[in-house]
Amino acid sequence: MAIQKKHGKGRLDKWYKLAKEKGYRARAAFKLIQLNKKYGFLEKSKVVLDLCAAPGSWCQIAAETMPANSLIIGVDLSPIKPIPKVITFQSDITTEKCRATIRGHLKTWKADCVLHDGAPNVGTAWVQDSFNQAELVLHSLKLATEFLIEGGTFVTKVFRSKDYNPLLWVFNQLFTKVEATKPPSSRNVSAEIFVVCRGFKAPKKIDPRLLDPRSVFEDLADPTPNNEAKVYNPEIKKRKRDGYEEGDYIQFKEIPASEFIHTIDPIAILGQYNKLTFEQPANGDVALAALDKLPETTPEIRHCCKDLKVLGRKEFKLLLKWRMKVREIFGFPSKKNTATLSEEVAVVEPMDEEMQIQEDLQKMKEKVSSKKKRERRRDNEKKTKDIIRMQMNMTAPMDIGMEQDGPRGEGAMFKLKTIDQAQVMNRIAKGKMVVVSEANERRERERDSGLGSSGETDDESDEDGDALETELDQLYDQYRERKAESDAKYRAKKARQEHDDDEWEGVSADEKDSDDDEELEGFEEESSDDEDDAEDGTKPLITDLDDTPSEVNGLSKRAAGFFKQDIFNSIPGILDSDGDEEMEVEAKETVVEAKTTTKESKKTKKAKAAPLPADAEESDDGGFEVVKNTKNVDDDWEDHEKRTKDGRPNIDIITAEAMTLAHQLASGEATSYDLVDDGFNKRAFKDRDGLPDWFLDDEGKHDRPHKPITKAAADAIKEKLRAYNARPIKKVAEARARKKFKQAQKLEKLKKKADIVAGDEGLSEKDKASSISKMIAAAGRKKRRAPTKVVKAAGSNRGINGRPRGVKGRYKMVDPRMKKEVRALKRVAKGKKR
Numbered sequence: 001m002a003i004q005k006k007h008g009k010g011r012l013d014k015w016y017k018l019a020k021e022k023g024y025r026a027r028a029a030f031k032l033i034q035l036n037k038k039y040g041f042l043e044k045s046k047v048v049l050d051l052c053a054a055p056g057s058w059c060q061i062a063a064e065t066m067p068a069n070s071l072i073i074g075v076d077l078s079p080i081k082p083i084p085k086v087i088t089f090q091s092d093i094t095t096e097k098c099r100a101t102i103r104g105h106l107k108t109w110k111a112d113c114v115l116h117d118g119a120p121n122v123g124t125a126w127v128q129d130s131f132n133q134a135e136l137v138l139h140s141l142k143l144a145t146e147f148l149i150e151g152g153t154f155v156t157k158v159f160r161s162k163d164y165n166p167l168l169w170v171f172n173q174l175f176t177k178v179e180a181t182k183p184p185s186s187r188n189v190s191a192e193i194f195v196v197c198r199g200f201k202a203p204k205k206i207d208p209r210l211l212d213p214r215s216v217f218e219d220l221a222d223p224t225p226n227n228e229a230k231v232y233n234p235e236i237k238k239r240k241r242d243g244y245e246e247g248d249y250i251q252f253k254e255i256p257a258s259e260f261i262h263t264i265d266p267i268a269i270l271g272q273y274n275k276l277t278f279e280q281p282a283n284g285d286v287a288l289a290a291l292d293k294l295p296e297t298t299p300e301i302r303h304c305c306k307d308l309k310v311l312g313r314k315e316f317k318l319l320l321k322w323r324m325k326v327r328e329i330f331g332f333p334s335k336k337n338t339a340t341l342s343e344e345v346a347v348v349e350p351m352d353e354e355m356q357i358q359e360d361l362q363k364m365k366e367k368v369s370s371k372k373k374r375e376r377r378r379d380n381e382k383k384t385k386d387i388i389r390m391q392m393n394m395t396a397p398m399d400i401g402m403e404q405d406g407p408r409g410e411g412a413m414f415k416l417k418t419i420d421q422a423q424v425m426n427r428i429a430k431g432k433m434v435v436v437s438e439a440n441e442r443r444e445r446e447r448d449s450g451l452g453s454s455g456e457t458d459d460e461s462d463e464d465g466d467a468l469e470t471e472l473d474q475l476y477d478q479y480r481e482r483k484a485e486s487d488a489k490y491r492a493k494k495a496r497q498e499h500d501d502d503e504w505e506g507v508s509a510d511e512k513d514s515d516d517d518e519e520l521e522g523f524e525e526e527s528s529d530d531e532d533d534a535e536d537g538t539k540p541l542i543t544d545l546d547d548t549p550s551e552v553n554g555l556s557k558r559a560a561g562f563f564k565q566d567i568f569n570s571i572p573g574i575l576d577s578d579g580d581e582e583m584e585v586e587a588k589e590t591v592v593e594a595k596t597t598t599k600e601s602k603k604t605k606k607a608k609a610a611p612l613p614a615d616a617e618e619s620d621d622g623g624f625e626v627v628k629n630t631k632n633v634d635d636d637w638e639d640h641e642k643r644t645k646d647g648r649p650n651i652d653i654i655t656a657e658a659m660t661l662a663h664q665l666a667s668g669e670a671t672s673y674d675l676v677d678d679g680f681n682k683r684a685f686k687d688r689d690g691l692p693d694w695f696l697d698d699e700g701k702h703d704r705p706h707k708p709i710t711k712a713a714a715d716a717i718k719e720k721l722r723a724y725n726a727r728p729i730k731k732v733a734e735a736r737a738r739k740k741f742k743q744a745q746k747l748e749k750l751k752k753k754a755d756i757v758a759g760d761e762g763l764s765e766k767d768k769a770s771s772i773s774k775m776i777a778a779a780g781r782k783k784r785r786a787p788t789k790v791v792k793a794a795g796s797n798r799g800i801n802g803r804p805r806g807v808k809g810r811y812k813m814v815d816p817r818m819k820k821e822v823r824a825l826k827r828v829a830k831g832k833k834r
């Protein structure tokens with residue numbers, strides 16, 4: 001029997017349990033049941049030969065299904081425990097002895113059906129096994145051709161490997177109908193498939209080559225594996241249900257790091273293996289030892305080598321660069337070497353002067369253009385970094401480009417303008433990371449054109465690295481895209497991210513639309529988008545900055561911006577708010593945004609919801625419209641909440657923070673305005689656009705204001721919780737109450753009876769006292785339960801389910817066996833011996 005992990009995942013599935021229940025020796029029984037259900041070969045057969053039959057579940061099914069007095073012969077390498085109506089013996093089906101034994105059992109009969117469910121023992125040494133599955137199938141087919149009757153059926157298990165097609169071809173030569181099928185009980189992860197060959201042609205002579213593994217399987221030589229495709233195009237990688245690839249049975253593969261240096265296809269190694277090892281083999285590896293000692297083999301490199309499957313593009317690049325360096329040190333041919341070599345070998349003919357000048361000119365031109373491109377790339381990278389920094393609140397938008405334009409940042413605005421021409425600022429204003437991908441795209445285009453980073457550089461040593469990077473970037477991107485196609489989790493994550501982005505854009509529907517447009521339209525068409533935006537009234541960030549007058553009411557631009565916040569609107573004299581509608585609109589949006597993002601501000605507003613409307617309506621011009629908006633949003637969800645009779649929201653205070661807040665409000669220590677103010681904290685206005693989820697999740701844990709709590713509030717909450725916990729469970733409380741009620745009823749009855757006895761004039765005082773005490777004693781006595789009736793499970797009561805006829809009250813069914821068992825148990829308990 002094949003060695004299988006007894007408790008492996010999925011091993012104890014429903015078929016396994018069903019087989020146990022039904023008394024079949026293996027879950028494989030269901031495979032034959034299902035195959036037979038589809039093709040119905042067993043019912044028609046009188047003689048069946050089961051090759052590789054241990055432990056014998058197929059024989060069991062055959063014995064169950066075939067007509068009475070059928071002949072069933074089972075053979076296996078492993079012994080098979082006797083099965084009624086089945087002849088079994090132990091033998092190797094590939095041997096002559098086995099063939100002779102079968103012949104002996106069959107005598108002159110022919111088999112109607114030959115079954116084969118064999119699998120070479122799959123253990124650690126399966127690879128070394130002399131017979132692989134396909135060969136075993138061919139051996140079983142050989143026996144089938146010898147013992148099958150004309151028109152008979154051959155059922156075999158085949159593994160979907162490169163040998164599958166040749167096998168099918170052979171079957172088709174010998175049978176009229178060949179069908180491959182996978183019964184439902186066969187595990188999806190298993191590469192096995194069953195081929196049912198019907199209508200044996202029984203040719204008088206069979207070409208021996210048809211049954212010779214060498215000639216059958218040699219035709220399809222292993223195609224050269226495309227390892228690069230395996231790494232970057234996983235869609236052509238076989239799925240797990242097809243089993244392991246031929247000759248590739250190990251999941252965890254490691255290879256000496258020296259091999260990685262040696263190989264001409266390093267990407268293949270990175271894609272195929274899990275680990276690059278520095279461990280010395282038994283017979284020693286000088287190259288590996290040298291590699292291990294090289295200073296270039298840094299701890300980081302070693303770390304990367306430990307698990308190749310978790311590496312990203314950066315680490316792959318690192319390893320490839322390391323390989324190149326080491327190859328140079330070892331003197332292996334590299335691109336550089338080859339170039340110099342070919343230069344040396346090539347016979348250089350002297351050029352005439354004009355050609356020389358032209359060539360120099362061309363070279364200079366190329367140099368200049370590549371330099372420009374490099375600079376542009378650097379600029380883009382810089383900008384991308386700046387934008388990310390800005391989005392992470394590490395820098396203000398005004399700082400962008402300052403480093404490039406000198407300490408005073410005079411040219412910063414011009415730099416921003418340059419960005420604006422490319423509609424970058426628009427996107428920044430919308431809080432998208434498109435800019436980043438745009439920069440990437442541009443870089444991509446540069447690479448595609450064969451220039452950019454892969455072009456010539458001043459520094460020769462960069463050249464190889466850049467080319468490598470470009471190539472790797474492209475391959476890695478392809479790889480990720482393909483992975484995304486096959487990886488549902490990744491797709492879902494990506495979709496979620498995109499969805500999140502949309503939600504952010506959703507602050508204004510127009511923005512969303514225009515964004516969608518942007519994605520559809522090309523880069524050059526984007527200027528029209530800008531115009532649309534301007535029409536929509538959504539001003540790009542750069543225009544806002546320019547539009548702000550340098551002095552407002554004698555305040556500087558920044559100071560004016562600060563005092564334009566809503567909070568100062570109600571204070572007369574700070575800023576003339578006339579004509580500042582735009583700023584108000586912006587402020588409103590910001591508040592709504594802050595509300596949606598910050599749970600804290602939500603909570604605060606929830607607590608404060610009731611008194612707000614009055615305040616909000618009080619002043620129209622003081623920027624309280626913002627609060628009005630807020631209220632509307634709050635109302636939506638508050639309507640769903642329960643309210644008390646006086647219309648106030650029914651809020652259960654369950655945290656110490658909320659209790660402190662409530663206490664402060666009640667005692668007048670804090671006002672509702674303070675709560676609103678608290679909502680406008682530094683965290684409320686954080687721009688979280690484009691930040692990775694993991695970062696936001698982590699930040700979310702700590703990035704919220706910690707409200708102070710008072711000891712009294714904490715004690716109050718504790719007390720509240722204690723009271724909650726002290727409450728008994730409803731059912732227990734009900735039972736207790738019922739018991740109490742019954743007792744009270746009993747007492748009442750007793751009192752009445754005692755009164756009657758006491759009022760009886762015919763009784764002496766002594767008699768009265770004794771009868772009352774008797775009554776009390778009787779009431780205190782527990783009612784005796786009616787004894788359990790013992791019913792013998794015999795006669796009409798034998799094997800019945802439920803209450804026997806004519807028996808009321810508690811009963812117990814007994815049978816003679818049970819009596820004996822109970823007695824025996826008692827004896828054992830007493831320590832007696834029979």
Ligand SMILES: C[S@@+](CC[C@H](N)C(=O)[O-])C[C@H]1O[C@@H](n2cnc3c(N)ncnc32)[C@H](O)[C@@H]1O
Pocket residue numbers: 001002025026028029051052053054055056057058059075076077078091092093094117118119120121136
């Ligand atoms: C999956 S099990 C068969 C299960 C069987 N059909 C049942 O229903 O119980 C595969 C069997 O093939 C047997 N086998 C493998 N190579 C064999 C060989 N050369 N000759 C005979 N049996 C072999 C193994 O011993 C193993 O018991």
